Amino acid sequence: MPLPLPPATALVPRLRAAGCVFAEEEAGLLLGSATGPQHLESLLSRRIAGEPLETVLGWAGFAGLRVAVAPGVFVPRRRTELLVEEAVRLLRGTPRAVVVDLCCGSGAVGLAVATALAGVQLHAADLDPAAVGCARRNLAAVGGRVHRGDLYAALPAGLLGRVDLLAVNAPYVPTAAIADMPPEARDHEPRAALDGGPDGVAVHRQVAAGARRWLAPGGRLLLETSEDQTPLTLAAVEAGGLAAAAVRDEDRDATVVVGTPPGVA
Incomplete structure (x- = not known):
């Protein structure tokens, strides 16, 4: 017994x-x-x-789902549910929408979007091999394809100009601020998933600079950012040739910047 x-x-x-x-x-x-x-x-x-509870358990609650997580993989935050909600809102009525979850980590964003919207053609990408392995576990059930590589270099060339929604939760913590983060994040999550460079938006600039080539004519870029970094993220998206607007949820301390190609309402 x-x-x-x-x-x-x-x-x-x-x-x-x-x-x-x-x-x-x-x-x-x-x-x-x-x-x-x-x-x-x-x-x-x-x-x-000090290990995050989610990696101890092997899963994180996110957007009503249990998302598998593993040690050394970024743990999805509740604030990122705003990114999912905006993606679902923008994609409703788009049949067979092509969605890319860039800097996907565990694949939580892509999983939540594909679960909410049937028929989504989902691609996810990350540079970290542990994150890619975790994302493949999570996205198998929704038919998502997971690619390993640095930002757009990971994606199949056939997606150029075809992406209806590019969802990105890239790192946006300024390098100097990482020392002030809670130990369970600072000591147990990959630095590359946290460090956004000197002002927090170095990766946002890279994403925004290349987004327009990958987006379909009516496609959108969604970038999670912080309240402090919002003006810089907006400027990065505009510099990439997209109209930019911010969506804010005070309750979750969540901010998403939406990039829209010229001429799209």
Whole structure:
């Protein structure tokens, strides 16, 4: 007979002492994932050491889905659900829409969009091999194709001028600000997924400069950014030849910049 697991109340003080704000909730999730006392102790030790809860559990809740995540892969944030919502809003009524999830990480954005809109032709790309492996696990069920490479260099040439929506959650934290991030992000997520260069928008400029070539005539570019970086991201998108507008959600501290080709309403 397997040994019984301890009650959640036995885990809470250790989690709270480690600085876990939602210790009760985390205790329940860890208990639900443990196969036995030894496994539970392993999960608990990893969390107490500062590893993100999501990678300890092996999944993150995002847009109503369970998205598989692995150690060393960027964990999707709730604020990024605004990016998904804007994508779904813009794509409604577009049959067989071609969607690219660039800098895809776990593939959470592409998965959520393809789940919400049947028939999407989904491509995702990332430079990091761990992220690509994770995205392939997540996107297999929706028929998504995952490519490894640096930004547009990863994409098939056949997508040039055919992309209805280019969704991008590229890094936008200024290099000097990474030191002030929570340890579970700073110490456990890949720096390349966080570091946006000196002013936070170095990757945004690269994405915006190349977007117009890949977009279909009525296509859109969606770039997640921060409230502080919004003016710089808007300027980058405009410099890439697109009209730019920002969408803001204060409750989630979320901002998305929408880039639209000239002549598109």
